[in-house]
Amino acid sequence: MMIRPAELAAIKKGEIDLAFRRWDRPRVKVGTRMRTAVGVVEVTDVQQVTLSSLRAEDARRAGASSLSALKEGLSAKADRPVFRVQLRYAGADPREALREKVPDEAEIGEILAWLDRLDAASKHGPWTRATLAIIDRSPEVRAPELAAELGRETLEWKADVRKLKEKGLTESLAIGYRLSPRGEAVLDHGGPRRERAPRPTGTPLPRTIGAPATRALRAQGVTTLEQVGQWSLEDLRALHGVGPVAIQRLEEALAERGHGIPHRTR
Template identity: 80%
Template sequence: MMIRPAELAAIRDGEVDLAFRRWDRPRVRVGTRMRTAVGVLEVTQVERVALSSLRAEDARRAGAPSLAALREGLGHRPDRSVFRVGLRYAGPDPREALREQVPGAGEIEQIRAWLDRLDAASRHGPWTRATLQIIDRSPGVRAPELAAELGRETAEWKADVRKLKEKGLTESLAIGYRLSPRGEAVLDHGGPPRERAPRPPGTPVPRSIGAPATRGLRDAGVTTLEQVAEYTLEQLRALHGVGPIAVERLAEALAERGLTLRSP
């Protein structure tokens, strides 16, 4: 279920608790939990409704500017039913805290045994250590490039990386991945710690701005929201690849952390 960044923020802040979708069948169930950019959302209601039954209160709870705007947004695909979906913020993504938890020797052995089971069950042969190593060596590199270097198909390899992410070993960046402190500890276990560049301080720019904007910011030496806040709106718009949607999402991310763009 796709939800725009502004809507995610509004759900987290308690300002929105409904969404309306045109579906041929329900795509979520009551109790479904979804990991998003703002944390975990829980589905509290899924109900088929008539478009004509929607009221101004529905529009307000869905974050629409008006009932007319809500109905207009649902005007496409009239062959599909309208579903009312209740949503609530269920807390931060537990993987974020897990990534920072450096395991002890006993837990590392358990994780490594789990990695061995993944390798044994894979029709591609062992892949877990090679994947951790290439991400460690090439943080922020696009997934297709990493998959190609390993001789893997991109979508299939990304699905494998998500398994590592569930255990807090990797984290997704706006482009590519990097190992978490937890993943570094697992990879380094039994040998000397690898030399790594220090992690840049600050809050990484959100993945929701898209790859072109991320590359444009990176080319300008900007990788964190704190660095974005040093730019004026005009300077930000002038960067290659940073379009209106990216600017909007950066502004939302800045506001969430009490930051703003620099005044002209």
């Protein structure tokens, strides 16, 4: 179930708790827990409804500007029934804590055996170590570029990377990936620890701001929320690629930490 970044942010804040979809059949069920850019979102109810039964309160809870706007958004695929999906924010992604947990010798052995099974089952041949190595060597590089270097199709390779992410070995960034401390320990096992640049300190930029805004901020040397807080709102708005939605996401992320974006003093 795809949910737009703006809706995810609103679900986390408790401002949205409904979604409406045109499906041929229910694509989620009660208890489904989706790991998203803002954390875990849980499905608490799924019902098939008629378009005529929708009310203004449904539109408000779904984040639509009006009942008419909600119905307009459901005008496509009109031959399919409408499903009302109730949602709630269920907390941080548990993989965040797992990424920081460096495995002991026994657990590394289990992870390596799991990687071997992935390699053996792959129609592409062994891929796990090469994927860990290229992410380690090229953090924050776009997936299509990494996949091309490995001679892989982007979508298939990204699906494989998600398997590594499930074990806490990698983490997705606004652009590209990087190895977690857990992934570094697994990749280094059996040999000398690789030389790496120090891991960035501070709170990473929210993935929900989008790639254009991330690139624009990086070009200015801004890679953390703490650095964003040192910029004025006017200067951020002047950056090409940092639009109103990105500004809103940055403000929300800073507000969660008790900070804001200052206005330029005259």
